[in-house]
Amino acid sequence: MRTLTDDEVRVGAVLPELAIELTPTVVVSTALATMDFTSVHHDVEGARAQGSKDIFLNILTTMGLVERYVTDWAGPEAIIRGINVKLGVPAYAGDRLAFSGAVLACEDGEFTVEVRGTVSLGDHASGTVRFALP
Amino acid sequence: MTAPAEPTGLHERLTALAERQIAAGEVLGAAAADPVNAPMIRHWTDALGDANPIYTDPEAAAAGVHGQIVAPPAMIQVWTMPGVRRDRRQAGTPVDAVLAMLDGNGYTGVVATNCEQTYHRYLRLGESPVPATRFTGLAGPKRTALGEGYFVTWNVTWYVAGEAVAEMLFRVLKFRPRERAREPRGNGAPPAREDTPATGENGAGGNGSAARRDAPATDEDVSAADGDTPARRPYPLRPAVNADTAFFWEGAAQGELRIQKCADCGELRHPPGPVCPSCRSAARTYLTASGEGEVYSYVVHHNPPVPGLGTPFVVAVVELPEGVRIVGNVVDCAPSRVGIGMPVRLTYRQMDDELILPMWAPREA
Amino acid sequence: MVSFSGSTAVAGIGATEFSKQSGRSELQLAAEAVFAALNDAGLAPSDVDGLVTYTQDANQEISVAREVGIGDLSFFSRVHYGGGAACGTVLHAAMAVATGVAETVVCYRAFNERSGRRFGQPNPGIGGEPTSHGLDLSWHLPYGLMTPAAWVAMFARRYMHVYGATSEDFGRVAVAMRRHAATNPAAWFHGRPITLEEHQASKWIAEPLHLLDCCQESDGAVALVVTSAERARDLRRSPALIVAAAQGAGAGQMTMTSYYRDDMTGLPEMGVVGGRLWRQSGLGPADMQAAILYDHFTPFVLTQLEELGFCGRGEARDYVADGGIEIDGHLPVNPHGGQLGEAYIHGMNGIAEAVRQIRGTSANQLASVRNVLVTAGTGVPTSGLVLSAD
16 A cells, blocks of 8 residues: 555546445444444334344444545545535445545645445435645 | 524524623533543544554554554544443533524524535644534525524534634535425325424534434535525426336435336336236235446437426436336446446436436446 | 228328428318329318328327318227327228228328427427326436437447447438439429438438438328229229238337347337238238338338348448338438428328329439339327228
């Protein structure tokens, strides 16, 4: 893993896509790893009782995956400064979460990447990630 | 925004409460139960598949820009989550009372709409962040696709020894679940199910794990609902629906692609119809399609302009592995990339307050 | 069993001018065309006891009868499925004459299809009613699949994929039609031939269809007089005998969107029509000196050549190459220029051209014409005719 340099990040550059198969194991293990014990993230019956069709990804994990998507590409030394996400449709177990992104801007040494995470129902999360390179 | 003439004066009471909660300012919560620690970081990176060595590998971290292990910044909220037995964490926040008043007045639905985090610096092992929550906004009532609702916004700042290390803005829509337009009224028909009951967790310690509604495209719903005017212009290209086809459109509204299935001989059929062509049975059921498909043919529409749609757009005949074909738009893809045989995957678009259409997006091999 | 084959005939044809703005009502156009057809046959309005038109015509049969001064009517019929019914009007008229229900039947089509209701334009209202047709449309219209060009383009793309046909192959049909129209003074595109390069450069309508793959929109009217062959022989013109006429719908048929059948590369309904025409007439493709093939969109001309047996499946691209369907080719198709070149009167102008070819009076007259095949609208339930010299 190598961290990109300022010269290597061009506005308009497209990030490689990242697709994550949302197995029940992924949904449950990430919910627990983020200390979120709400039943809709680990209990299928509980989720259905609340009107969802299945368990679904929790928001703390969504934020973490958005961050991972950018650092996977930019490299381990990239300093994440902020994540702004608009939340959309649920990411259910059994679905696939596909991230795409592109470099939106570069100002005063800070880059902004536009990120979109989609599932079969549509946009799960869309927004921007700000980061700096060492 | 002026309130509708509510006999209860709910809007006035909500506004007054919101003003009091805003005036209350920042309310400190309990410090993280465990300081930033390697096991929780490793557990998190393992579950999320994050291989960044600066979080877990002491050598790599020491050689890098931080000089030591640091926590993933997006973990900030994890440190101060309340745990399984949340009642042990007594600290309330100024948000709780607002959410409770909304719940108590029929705004029982909740959908998270925005999460914005700013990281002033990365946390190091052994640090114990303390959350402080400010109630910052109540906007509404607004008409949204989910129903009439209020947007509730709060901010959390995490401090380590008085230093602000991270901030978060979190916004939810608390809505009054709508009755389905197609359901008969005035005959005791129950209102539509409460899409997602408020979990009561939203205020505690700045936790934003508001459950989301089990329906597609809330993202668009909410952005369209942000104005003061009615949520959307009606989409002009509406399907005609009757007793034979209603199941399909009801499924689409719930994020299901339903294929008619003969209840007697099991034959699948799309487009649907009242009588099974194989066995003449009028007993019908449906199966929910897997959501995979392949482009069988397609057109790129350029001219003339079509009401409600921008050109060019792609319409395809999609062949499903279940054995039927269905027509839909191919979206999230440049028209020039579409080809016969292209694998596609089901997606949905909310066209207006009422209509959700199943559509197709490229599925990478 | 009573048969109309050979015992009925088209005895008169008439038309208005073809334009983009007729400047008069559709009912007036209908009346003018009917007068012209009756005059051509040497008959008076009072001789007419039957009227047939087809759906999407704005003029009621009784309204036309009033304007023209036709008295009592013993037969009136309105054939379904728009342009697919063009030859069906002649079938219905011939059946009425052969069975004695009527003696002289006028078939007509009149509309301001360019200056009035434009069928090529999207109409969000078409799928609004929960009729069986509205429900069929509802699987397509919400996705913006709502123009005839786009409906046909969906078939064309599949056809190209399966048989390796190209946009140039479709273009050769357009070039042939415009070549014919260029020497037909009645054609809108009289004197305006096109090249294949111009076809390729024309704007996209619905890929894979270019503008020049799509027929024009026209104002105008055409009428035909159908009566018994015996009576026709005593009239002003030599008769064009109706030796075969047929309607056809295929299994799994929809209106323009039959995308759910096993195969999307054919027009099974035209196969139904072709089979009936050949059986009833005792003739075959090789016996035709010309064919009037419905050409609202070029790709379906290729498909029709295959369905009717002029060539094998997937071979139409070779059949239309090197001027194969031009007036000096192996099968002259639409010597009047078709709907791409002459006018889009929903196929009725093509029937009139078949009659002229049999009479020997066409602007682009072919040598020794005995039998002409005519087809009607494609993608919908359709119809066809074989007309022969007496």
